[in-house]
Amino acid sequence: MKDSVARSLKEGSELRLKMAETMSAEIATAATAIAKAFKAGRKLLLFGNGGSAADAQHIAAEFMNRFLIERPPLPAIALTTDTSVLTSIANDYAFDEIFSKQVKALGKKGDVALGITTSGSSPNVLKALRAAKKLGMTTIALTGEGGKAASLADIALQIPSRSTPRIQEAHIAVGHILCELTDTILFKDVGKR
Structure with a gap:
């Protein structure tokens, strides 16, 4: 058991x-895009299924409330x-429409x-x-090595793994880094770490 x-x-x-070696630039690019949107009065919409749904909620809460510093809430x-x-x-329609209809209703150019999809293949996330x-939104895919999500997105954050548990663990780490970098970009002179 201990060995496991x-x-x-x-x-x-x-x-x-491995992520530090291969993904740092893409993560920084994603954080910059999110910060730019917030600075312009735009918002971040997050979505995924199962554990990825929980990650979407977790990351949104960090932006909406606070992360490491006291700062105004951010629209996530x-x-x-x-x-x-x-x-x-x-x-009334189909499960693969549950996020796209909300994106169409809430999303605007500049958002x-x-x-988030571990497999990169979740039909509702792709849609x-x-x-x-x-709509002219900046798109970010947080995924594993497989699937089509990365090729659909403006910014692909592909965890270099095919292990679902390891990908899910890495996804929340990336989410936290996105929050930290966004806070640094927007509020570098506010609060202390």
Whole structure:
């Protein structure tokens, strides 16, 4: 049992080191795009399924409330939280429409759409990224190595792994880094770390 724990922790650590070598520029680009949108009075829409839905909510909460410093709230909305909207769209249309219809209703040119999909293949995430692009939103895909999401997005944050648990762990780490960098860009003279 102890060996299994050590192996999982080591895999996660090795993946983070690989990400530091291969993804730092893309993560910084994504944070800059998010900060630019917030500075222009635009918003961030986040979406994903299952654990990725929870990540969308977690990241949105960090922006909306605070992360490491005291600062004004930032307009980040997880499209995964309104059960009435989600179930009515899924029931009346299709499950693959649950995010794209919300993007069409809430998204505007200059906003940012952040689609989270471990596989890179979630049909509803892909459809929402396409809808966001049509509206002139900046699109970010937070994904693993596979699927089509990365090729649909303006900014692809592809975790270099095919292990679902390790990808999910890395996704929330990237989310925290996006929050930290965005805070630094927008509020570098506010508060202390």
